[in-house]
Amino acid sequence: MSGFGEATAVARVGDGRYEAVLDGDYGFAEALNGGYLMAVLARAAVDASPHEHPVSTATNFHRVAKPGPAQIVVDTRKQGRTAASAFVTLVQDDRPIADALITTGTLDAAAEPVYAGAAPAPVPPLEECTDFRPPTGDGFADVVDMRFDRRTMGWLDGQPSGNPEIRAWFRLRDGYPADGFALALAVDALPPVALNLGAQGWAPTVELTWHMRAVPEPGWLAVHGTGRLLADGWFDEEVEVWDGAGRLVAQSRQIARVPRTRS
Amino acid sequence: MSGFGEATAVARVGDGRYEAVLDGDYGFAEALNGGYLMAVLARAAVDASPHEHPVSTATNFHRVAKPGPAQIVVDTRKQGRTAASAFVTLVQDDRPIADALITTGTLDAAAEPVYAGAAPAPVPPLEECTDFRPPTGDGFADVVDMRFDRRTMGWLDGQPSGNPEIRAWFRLRDGYPADGFALALAVDALPPVALNLGAQGWAPTVELTWHMRAVPEPGWLAVHGTGRLLADGWFDEEVEVWDGAGRLVAQSRQIARVPRTRS
Numbered sequence: 358m359s360g361f362g363e364a365t366a367v368a369r370v371g372d373g374r375y376e377a378v379l380d381g382d383y384g385f386a387e388a389l390n391g392g393y394l395m396a397v398l399a400r401a402a403v404d405a406s407p408h409e410h411p412v413s414t415a416t417n418f419h420r421v422a423k424p425g426p427a428q429i430v431v432d433t434r435k436q437g438r439t440a441a442s443a444f445v446t447l448v449q450d451d452r453p454i455a456d457a458l459i460t461t462g463t464l465d466a467a468a469e470p471v472y473a474g475a476a477p478a479p480v481p482p483l484e485e486c487t488d489f490r491p492p493t494g495d496g497f498a499d500v501v502d503m504r505f506d507r508r509t510m511g512w513l514d515g516q517p518s519g520n521p522e523i524r525a526w527f528r529l530r531d532g533y534p535a536d537g538f539a540l541a542l543a544v545d546a547l548p549p550v551a552l553n554l555g556a557q558g559w560a561p562t563v564e565l566t567w568h569m570r571a572v573p574e575p576g577w578l579a580v581h582g583t584g585r586l587l588a589d590g591w592f593d594e595e596v597e598v599w600d601g602a603g604r605l606v607a608q609s610r611q612i613a614r615v616p617r618t619r620s
Numbered sequence: 621m622s623g624f625g626e627a628t629a630v631a632r633v634g635d636g637r638y639e640a641v642l643d644g645d646y647g648f649a650e651a652l653n654g655g656y657l658m659a660v661l662a663r664a665a666v667d668a669s670p671h672e673h674p675v676s677t678a679t680n681f682h683r684v685a686k687p688g689p690a691q692i693v694v695d696t697r698k699q700g701r702t703a704a705s706a707f708v709t710l711v712q713d714d715r716p717i718a719d720a721l722i723t724t725g726t727l728d729a730a731a732e733p734v735y736a737g738a739a740p741a742p743v744p745p746l747e748e749c750t751d752f753r754p755p756t757g758d759g760f761a762d763v764v765d766m767r768f769d770r771r772t773m774g775w776l777d778g779q780p781s782g783n784p785e786i787r788a789w790f791r792l793r794d795g796y797p798a799d800g801f802a803l804a805l806a807v808d809a810l811p812p813v814a815l816n817l818g819a820q821g822w823a824p825t826v827e828l829t830w831h832m833r834a835v836p837e838p839g840w841l842a843v844h845g846t847g848r849l850l851a852d853g854w855f856d857e858e859v860e861v862w863d864g865a866g867r868l869v870a871q872s873r874q875i876a877r878v879p880r881t882r883s
Contacts, residue, residue, distance in 0.1 A: 610829065
């Protein structure tokens with residue numbers, strides 16, 4: 358089993374052109390994880406940029422990605438002193454799998470916030486959480502270590518809470534430290550919060566935007582997922598990621614299709 | 621003075637190619653408003669799609685747009701039964717001004733939410749609000765009618781509240797009804813919430829993602845702006861738009877640069 362660094366590595370093969378080998382461990386039965394794909398896209402965007410961090414990433418997911426070879430095309434749209442922007446596409450079999458607008462910048466690890474909003478309700482201590490593994494035999498739980506707040510996992514036992522919230526601790530099992538690429542994975546690692554609203558089955562993400570807000574400390578990350586509206590077959594999911602130093606290090610919103618709800 | 625419909629009109633001149641004339645009224649001293657530009661981009665995306673509504677729009681703003689002729693290029697990336705995705709670019713003087721990933725869909729105006737989160741604190745009645753006009757002589761206040769909650773406008777008198785919140789009522793002065801294109805304007809119409817944190821001057825938006833969540837009722841819209849973190853020269857701003865029927869009709873997040881803060 359390769360580490361996260363190797364699984365997200367990209368090789369530059371030309372001006373704005375990269376190759377990768379997508380790792381089937383970073384997925385569930387149906388598809389490779391969108392956060393994993395965003396980590397691969399971010400590797401290419403950062404490589405093609407003078408900046409260090411994927412500050413802003415907006416991704417459209419068009420098709421399911423498969424394990425194996427993929428190409429990444431980075432079309433630089435603007436390079437500035439504080440930020441650079443690129444249109445980045447993941448390609449398999451000559452078809453676009455995902456498109457992303459990625460803005461890179463260089464965050465100062467020592468920056469102190471001028472203003473920071475209140476943290477969400479804390480995730481319970483690790484020993485009180487559950488390390489749920491889905492029964493589909495996916496590899497995701499072999500590479501990502503997540504410990505879930507039991508109060509947000511009632512949907513597992515057919516008792517969805519009615520609140521679109523899921524909270525968990527997150528880290529990579531191979532010891533890969535929390536960084537901007539791991540954050541790309543963290544913002545899309547939770548089960549869909551709509552499961553707590555009675556949604557059933559797979560909820561394909563249509564669009565996900567996430568922002569890296571600070572350089573995280575090594576160690577466990579707290580991942581807080583919520584949602585505002587489930588209507589007309591669409592639902593939104595917001596994720597905040599907080600590091601061990603109590604700092605907001607990433608925030609995301611995605612909009613997804615929900616196939617069925619049980620009322 | 622042209623109406624909002626005319627100001628955002630696009631003319632198809634080829635396969636995925638459109639022309640527009642950007643209206644200087646939809647801006648401030650420094651630049652045309654980003655929401656106005658997103659409305660123009662959405663017109664082109666919807667025209668090129670079998671669907672009716674701009675369900676998801678993620679925009680990177682590269683350069684200041686000027687009043688006058690502009691071109692819009694719509695690169696369709698996927699067309700599906702429930703949604704279509706396109707990479708849409710606004711061009712002036714042969715340079716990309718803004719890039720957007722736009723997913724179109726067709727929302728059901730009669731859809732009832734399966735779940736809706738709590739509404740934010742209400743905007744006070746119109747007669748208790750202030751119709752602040754910036755002293756820069758911009759045309760924006762001539763085309764957009766906004767009434768601000770005075771408690772969120774302390775920054776105007778040099779007394780920022782310390783809370784990154786601004787609330788206002790919003791409508792177009794020409795009677796153009798609330799629709800998906802007006803929502804594009806509404807999500808970027810507030811002054812920067814960071815003004816209430818002591819930020820000074822213009823705060824250029826780097827990225828803004830917004831989602832249309834329901835078909836709004838005609839009439840005033842309530843616009844609620846908040847933020848979570850101001851650090852390292854970056855701040856986020858979240859906007860929710862609620863219609864007169866008490867429904868969440870749009871939600872957005874942007875990330876922007878803040879040039880200076882006064883502490």
